[in-house]
Amino acid sequence: MPIRSFTHIFLLLLVVACATNPVTGRKQLMLISEKQSIVASRDAYVKLMEPLEEEGKINTDPEVEKRINLITAKLIAQALKYRPETESWDWRVKIIDDPKTVNAFCMAGGKMAIYTGLIQQLDATDDELAQVMGHEIAHALSAHTAERMSIAMATSLAVTGFALTQDQPGVALAGASLAAALAIQLPNSRRSESEADVIGIELAARAGYDPHAAVSLWEKMAKVSGNDSKFDFLSTHPAPAKRMEVLGQLIPEMMPYYEEKGDRPLYPLKSD
Numbered sequence: 001m002p003i004r005s006f007t008h009i010f011l012l013l014l015v016v017a018c019a020t021n022p023v024t025g026r027k028q029l030m031l032i033s034e035k036q037s038i039v040a041s042r043d044a045y046v047k048l049m050e051p052l053e054e055e056g057k058i059n060t061d062p063e064v065e066k067r068i069n070l071i072t073a074k075l076i077a078q079a080l081k082y083r084p085e086t087e088s089w090d091w092r093v094k095i096i097d098d099p100k101t102v103n104a105f106c107m108a109g110g111k112m113a114i115y116t117g118l119i120q121q122l123d124a125t126d127d128e129l130a131q132v133m134g135h136e137i138a139h140a141l142s143a144h145t146a147e148r149m150s151i152a153m154a155t156s157l158a159v160t161g162f163a164l165t166q167d168q169p170g171v172a173l174a175g176a177s178l179a180a181a182l183a184i185q186l187p188n189s190r191r192s193e194s195e196a197d198v199i200g201i202e203l204a205a206r207a208g209y210d211p212h213a214a215v216s217l218w219e220k221m222a223k224v225s226g227n228d229s230k231f232d233f234l235s236t237h238p239a240p241a242k243r244m245e246v247l248g249q250l251i252p253e254m255m256p257y258y259e260e261k262g263d264r265p266l267y268p269l270k271s272d
Contacts, residue, residue, distance in 0.1 A: 037149055086141065089109050091270065096113050107145060112136065134203040215244050
């Protein structure tokens with residue numbers, strides 16, 4: 001395919017493949033639909049969990065399960081108020097028994113996991129765990145998985161297309177620059193991280209968890225990240241002082257949600 005034609009097609013894809021963030025209204029690159037990302041995430045979740053189950057690395061401690069399930073059930077109940085259509089998602093959470101790994105995630109479609117390392121190494125309170133899981137649920141609500149997959153696809157298209165032009169150094173360089181510009185946003189762009197911070201702290205507050213924990217959580221993470229842990233969470237969720245400052249500024253706005261009277265609803269989590 002001629003270089004000019006490929007460039008035009010590629011740029012056209014970037015222009016037309018836009019969608020609106022279902023929570024914030026921000027325009028997002030969407031070469032992959034949210035529905036497609038949910039299907040892909042479902043398959044990825046199975047492939048991740050099956051060997052862990054075979055190795056006995058899915059935590060079955062009833063007390064830990066009860067704790068995580070309760071926190072998550074309260075958060076999901078609030079998430080449904082943001083996007084009622086997500087009630088049809090296959091919401092569930094597994095606890096991965098890996099005391100060295102500090103990480104958690106929520107895939108498109110509501111499948112979640114949290115590593116015991118995050119719970120144990122941070123000595124995390126319920127309020128702090130709610131901040132972690134609220135942040136991850138916020139990524140799913142905001143279709144960030146589909147957005148990241150779309151960026152990865154766009155990067156692949158750029159590299160593939162321009163790799164055919166290696167005999168034209170100027171064009172090849174342009175392709176590499178475009179790919180780098182897209183890839184630098186992976187795995188989470190600053191904008192998506194900021195969105196998840198704001199949505200996550202509100203989800204947690206509405207679920208009855210103290211918003212002050214958003215700051216104490218990241219303070220703990222900053223301390224723990226200096227040891228020998230496999231600190232995957234911090235590697236994909238940067239926590240500079242500015243971030244804690246912004247979260248701290250949100251606390252007064254979140255307190256009325258946290259202080260609301262009455263019991264918080266629970267989402268009936270599915271079990272295998």
